[in-house]
Amino acid sequence: MVNELNGIRLVVLDMAGTTVADGGLVEQAFAVAAAELGVEPGSSDHVRKTDYVRATMGESKISVFRHLFGEESLARRANSAFERAYGELVDDGRIAPVTGARETIEELRADGRTVVLTTGFARVTQDAILAALGWQDLVPLTLCPGDVGGRGRPYPDMVLEAFLRTRAADDVRQTAVVGDTSYDVLSGVRAGAGLVAGVLTGAHDEEALRTAGAGHVLGSVVQLPSLLAELPSPAGAGR
Template sequence: MSTDIRLVVLDMAGTTVADGGLVEQAFRAAARTLGVDDAGSEHERMLAHVRATMGESKISVFRHLFGDEERAQRANAAFEQAYHDLVDAGHCAALPGAEDAIRALRDAGRTVVLTTGFSRATRDRILDALGWRDLADLTLCPAEAGRGRPYPDLVLTALLRTGTESVRQIAVAGDTGYDMLTGTRAGAPVVAGVLTGAHGEDRLRADGATHVLPSVADLPALLAR
């Protein structure tokens, strides 16, 4: 284990923020907007893709599912509105130990960046609901980095924006296979999967996890070893 981890890049939903099925609920609303029957086989096929690609930029998911740009943008707008309504209704909470873990990482002299596959507006809605605007050193969404997961752009943008010297000084943590791919493609030596979100240990390890932890609360101790 490297003792020179300077930058920690953390996913939001499923890693530091409880998902609680909100993504799937919001997707159902988006699909209905485009005339997809909740009870039909087409809906189940689409939902399976949403589950498999958790962590990816949501507009990219909708482009894959609905084809043309106009339909994808309509679906994305409906998804965001439904997700915002759920957040505003109080269905948004930090995962146990997440806030303390972020504070512990920063207290240890490490820079913490929160990343998400959501849009800027949705990310900010979550941060405001949790009172997390100043919790991390930086927050990033795909629109601010170039491409979303599984590309390495979010992690590399975090490196550039924070002035971190080397990719060998980065730890990445997330709950999805796409988080793991993002970390490995960015060259991070520590890519930790957590079991509080979308994907299980087999998927996390298959996509490059160097460690699998019960939750992000265990990350400060891992990096302190």
């Protein structure tokens, strides 16, 4: 059961790049969406937009498209095209778990911790990923921006929603947030999580993760159980 010395009872894990290896599918799907909206491949506009997508990995995708295309109708067209393209790539078997991720989630749950999976994708894409991996029943709760009124990362809403819905912890400091992007990290910091960690299996490097506020940077999510076992209890967060 959960080590009473460290008190982490809720673990909020990102999907793509953290527990799910998508092999650059976000950028591939964006290229399809951008082309559909008339952005010429290889143009300076395409490069600029792709750079922004890369920099904002982890953010709600509709928010990214609102920034890139401005007009709401265009943003929604881009988002629909992106979700469709990404879903087709998933259906083609172009997605897999990060090595050891499923086993890590099972270990965390066996230790008595509640695990929630979060994403910046829409629900339809999140469900497609879960189905492709056979993860539909792996955790008790999965969340996307649409589940929290549309505010995805870097806002703290999904972390706080996980805290409220699961009732796994008495204090938000008993929550760990783990992701591969600066926006994942920021969401955990802003939520007041007791542990915020970055992983190096996805979009952003250690410098970006540390700058965003990661207290720990792991090579992979598989190192998380060992980290949790070594932590002292956050002040005032014990039961």
